[in-house]
Amino acid sequence: MPDVELHLPVVNTVLERHKGSAGALLPILHDIQERIGFVPDAAVPEIAHALNLSQAEVRGVISFYHDFRTAPPARHILRLCRAESCQSRGAEQLAAQLRERLQLDDHGSSADGSISLRPVYCLGACACSPAVELDGRVHARLSAERLDALLDACREDA
Ligand code: FES
Known part of the structure; x- marks a missing residue:
């Protein structure tokens, strides 16, 4: 199963969980990373759409905080x-x-x-x-x- 299909249900569950919360971007990113192990690129458009942000804004936050991973973690x-x-x-x-x-x-x-x-x-x-x-x-x-x-x-x- 492609990664996109594998991760999107998790991403959507997280977005639903934080729906309507102010300042939800960081909690959403942490929640996704905790559940998947990293923040997959396929999550970015979904997060941007849900929070009415641009994809560049979401990517900017992910790259600013070094604790966010965009690939599976090493052993x-x-x-x-x-x-x-x-x-x-x-x-x-x-x-x-x-x-x-x-x-x-x-x-x-x-x-x-x-x-x-x-x-x-x-x-x-x-x-x-x-x-x-x-x-x-x-x-x-x-x-x-x-x-x-x-x-x-x-x-x-x-
Ligand atoms: S400066 Fe390295 S442990 Fe404190």
């Missing part, structure tokens, strides 16, 4: 801390390592679908910088070798 979510303490203790070298291994600039998903990369601005582990969060678990005092091991583990469970 693992890796968030590299880019805040001050981590920056001063090696986060930029880790970012360069991620760029090289995943071919990603701070954001997006690896071509094999194993890892989605996102920046984060403090994980509450400043005393143990630099830090990343992998699938909700913080890894602190991260070295290049430990980051490599985490990436290898993510790719091995494919």
Whole structure:
């Protein structure tokens, strides 16, 4: 079944649920992402029509908030801390390592679908910088070798 047919009933259920609510765009987008895992492109015209917005306005909001995904999520979510303490203790070298291994600039998903990369601005582990969060678990005092091991583990469970 094509994705459009697969996702539209869910999108329509969500739109019906939020019908008549003021400021419904963000709750609708969150609701769709929670149910489908991402906001499919086929949802955009439906949302725009329901809220009397242009498709460009809806797409603008989706792209403005980096937490919204427009494709299915990768198997693992890796968030590299880019805040001050981590920056001063090696986060930029880790970012360069991620760029090289995943071919990603701070954001997006690896071509094999194993890892989605996102920046984060403090994980509450400043005393143990630099830090990343992998699938909700913080890894602190991260070295290049430990980051490599985490990436290898993510790719091995494919
Ligand atoms: S600055 Fe990175 S954990 Fe706080």
